[in-house]
Amino acid sequence: MTAPITSMHIARTADDADRLLSTGTEAVPLAGGTDLLVQRRSGRSVPAVVDLSGLDGDPVTRLENGALRLAATASLTDIAAGLDGRFPALLDAIAVFAAETIRNRATLGGNLATGSPAADTVPALLAADAVVELRGRDRRRQVTMVDFLLGPRRVDLRAGEWIESLWLPAPPGAGGMRKVAGRRAQAISLVSLAWQWELDPHGRRTAVRLAMGAVAPTVVRLRRAEAVLEGAPSTPEVAAQAAAAVSADIRPIDDLRAGADYRRRCAAGLLREVLGDVPPSTPSTPSAQIRSTHR
């Protein structure tokens, strides 16, 4: 029997949310509910919630320098529409995120706060060097993604705080996200990879950033593989070296979805696919479709 939620408060403004979350130590932020209410059903005690799903504001704001502010409490559907083709890695991630019934409610803030190493939007945000903007009563702070992710189900979110937004430097032209999972919808990633880079006129990749999910206690950057690729020509030899370097960047475990050894092979293969070294073996993501239909 799922225990009832005995207190629910609806925040109409961000200040409301600060105040409501500071008054009771038990109250937790609720936005889309697609994760918190599932955890509750699995036995997590959620006696009191503060609803953030009705907060106003643009899902995506573009600054003059090209940087983006993403509202952490907006639905993924609204974020995808607001991105309007910018930030392809996050668009890809949203396209393969659960299913439309979930994307219409789920939020970036919730996907971050749950601290899952397999969270689908997190690799794109980590690769993009996003900054998490947190707030609570009388305080605001900004934390880089790499500092925010502490471990499995652990993030740097303190009592009374909630995630208001994510700040991203101007996203590069080249980027994307792929996931390997048992099904094309409603599936938890076995391995996921987000990437971004710039291509110089000589076909060399620069500003290479790779982030992988479900292969370590948190989503991780593939720093050794990045170092191999940085400034190097796009040759099969370089791709093979980068794929070989992935193994030292990750620490996968055996769990009910896949074995560690499979994850290692999958991780290397996924990077080779992304580098164009081998043809993709799984269906391409339907992100183009999402972009055109979720307006």
Next chain:
Amino acid sequence: MRVNGRPVPFDPRDPQLAATRLLDVLRDRLGLTGSKEGCGVGECGACAVLIDGRSACSCLVLTGQVAGNEITTVEGLADRGHGDLQAAFVRHHAVQCGYCIPGVLTSCAALLERNATPQRDDVTTALGGNLCRCTGYQRFTDAVCDVAAARRGAAPADDGDGDGDGPVGAVGSANSDGQRAGGS
């Protein structure tokens, strides 16, 4: 909060109701038992309803969160202009046990409202959160493409599934539907 076009006869911000799942309020307070509870964790979509025209799992929404929104359940789809979609499901024999159908229809209605010319892949994507273990998705897709074509006021020359059998839903005519689906 309005449900199927009518204001609800209670205050959805009432503390107890606000913290109750939308699905329970629809079924137990309003007697709208079309929406089903399958998994209770957002995997199956049997509880899907429209919230301001978008498909969502009512088992993962607290009533207070949608106190100012327009909810449409399967019972309200015809009044919203989707009676033809429901009729097409019947024509295409797209229903067997029926448990998933309220959610499936809801997701298909949401698709048709934002995309007047859905391709078969669009239907597949729109139904990613709706599990059906009987009929399969072929007939849902046939029904949706049929309705989309009819709403555009033209019988399509091709139903887009690449089998060259022309428009689906030519009910009573000898199309290949029965063959393809094994005549179930």
